[in-house]
Amino acid sequence: MSDLEHLDVLVVGAGLSGIGAGYRLSTMSPTRTWAILEARDSLGGTWDLFRYPGVRSDSDMMTLGFPFEPWTDPDAIADGPKILDYLRQTAEKHGIAERIRLGHKVVAADWSSHEARWTVTVERDGVREQLTCGFLYLCSGYYDYERPHDPQLPGLDSFEGEVVHPQFWPDHLDVAGRKVVVVGSGATAVTLVPALAEAGADVTMLQRTPTWIASLPRQDRVRDVMQKVLPGRAAGTAARYKNVLGTMGVYELSRRRPAVMRSLLAKGAAKSLGSTDLVADHFTPTYDPWDQRLCVVPDGDLFEAVRSGRAHVVTDTIDTFVPHGIRLHSGRELEADVVVTATGLRIKIAGGIAITVDGQARPTGDLTVYRGVMFAGVPNLAVCVGYVNASWTLRADLASRYVCRLLNHMEQNAWRVATPHAPDGMAGQPLLPLASGYVRRAEGELPQQGDAAPWLMRQNYLLDRRDMLRSDVTEAMSFAR
Structure with missing residues (x-):
């Protein structure tokens, strides 16, 4: 037998997904031994890494927050520091923080069918070490936190000013009184522009093409009323489902009646900007809403900055x-x-970890997802991927609850191995239903989904909730001792 440390479950990543997974493991599978491995020196994932001005959620916090720890802050669309504090407090309150091992970067995972376990290679202080686990759960998101997209901007080396990427924002950059150009028009850009304008910069957003942008209230008055008349957990649940249904309604309207949604977004932007010409020139994309992710601005802060002349769009x-x-x-x-x-x-699926099964490399681009959580032909491995059309946490929590259901079934029946098996000849299709640049650039790395359940990754919380919490965990799955 190996003398390496062995745990029943290893979770990789201590952000929203990993902390949620820790809670579900501790409450739904309490007999299991587990730990969370985090590459960075602090928990929080995205919300600890990104420090650029104005960084905030683009999902409401009633759905981005955990269902077991309802969000109670007045801001429904919250800034990064508030979210990070919430994650830290949640991890401490539920005993998750003590299970997190910081500075443990997982670089490889090797499955042995003979031993029915994963051997996980970790870099720690520049030294590689190994430990083993019966089940591996990857909760590291799907972005590359070490390397952003570099479009090779022409002539950049000739620029004599300062160049900053939001992913690596300097701690003490002072923009007051300076001319700042933000290249881009996605969620990060529309967050940065009003924040930089507020900090005293003369800021211009330079976009190649416009993005659909919706203005939402920073505070949710309906949620506030619910909190006054309902107990804490009940108020959180009611607000959560209100927002789930609202988000689903917007998405379905965008897909079924795109012309109607285009009109609604354009009218909303024109009202905030006070100009239909600005909307026509800079805020009317050629694609339909939700062909790419819809950007959200709280209280129309971007539109207000442009309307007041503190920010410009080119x-x-x-x-x-x-x-x-x-x-x-x-x-x-x-x-x-x-x-x-x-x-x-x-995009970096599975955190860039080199995965092998009995000595054979299994690159993610060659895999097919099972219920959007596991991979066909890969035993005892789950990956946590959230929604692209709704809050990440909605699906992440369902994934963790499904993993615990599977683990409990295996324990009850003395199974050590669970492997999904795809039917022969199943047609594959893209995993993510977006035409965004970051998705197109990752086509070779993204796994596929199938053409029928349980091989679909639906972008629908209500259908997923039914399937992930009530479905037969033995469907299309083989077990071994």
Whole structure:
């Protein structure tokens, strides 16, 4: 027998997904031994890593927060520091923090059918060590936290000002009184622009193409009323389902009646901006809403910054950087002291961990998902992937509850191994229903989904809730002792 440390379950990642997984393991599978391995020196994942001005959720906190720890802060759309505090307090309150091993970066996982266990290789203080587990649960999200997307902006080396990427924001960057150009139009850019304007910058958002943007109230008045008339947990549940149904309604309207949704978003933007011309020029994409992720701005802060003249929007493409700014293909030059490259993130499924099964490499791009949680032909491995059209945590929590149901079934029947098996000839299709650049760039790395249950990863919380919490865990699954 191996003398390596062995645990029943290893969770990788101590962000929203990992902390939620820890709670479900401790409450639903209390006899299991488990730990959470976190590569960074603090918990929080995304909310500890991203420190750029204005960083916030783009989902409401009643659904982004945990169902077992309802969000009670007045802000329904919250900033990063508040979310990080919430995660830390939740981890401490429920005894999860003591199970988190910081500075443990998982680099490889090797399954042995003979031993019915994973051998996990971890880098710690520059030294590699190993431990084993019966079940491996990857809760590291699907973004590359070490390397953002680099579009190779032409002539960037000639720029004499400061270049900053939001993923690596300097602690003491002062933008007051400086000309700042934010390159990009996605969720990060629309968050940064009003925050930089508030900090005193003369800020311009340079976008190649517009993005659909919706303004939502920072505070949820209906939730506030619910909190006054219902007990804490009941108020949280009611607000959660109210927002689930509202988000689903917007998504379904976007897919079924895109022209109606385009009109609603354009009218909302025009009302906030006070100009239909600005909407036509800079806030009307060529694609339909939810072909790419819909951006949210709390209380219309981006629109307000543009309307007041504290921020500007330019829709054009970059010809080249010059020493004091950017020359556009139209011939116009944008002066800049600071350029922020909000050009997007890279997808890294399973945290980039090298996965092998009995010595055979199993790259994620060759795999098919089972219930959006496991992979066909890969034993005792689960991955936590949230929704793209709703709050990440909604699906992450369902995934963790499904994993615990499976673990409990295995324990009750003395099974040590569970492996999903896909039917022969099943047609594959893309995992994520978005045409966003970060999804297209990752086509070779993303696993596929099938054409029928249980091989579909639905973007529908109500259907998933039924399937993940009540379905037969033995469907399309083989077990072994």
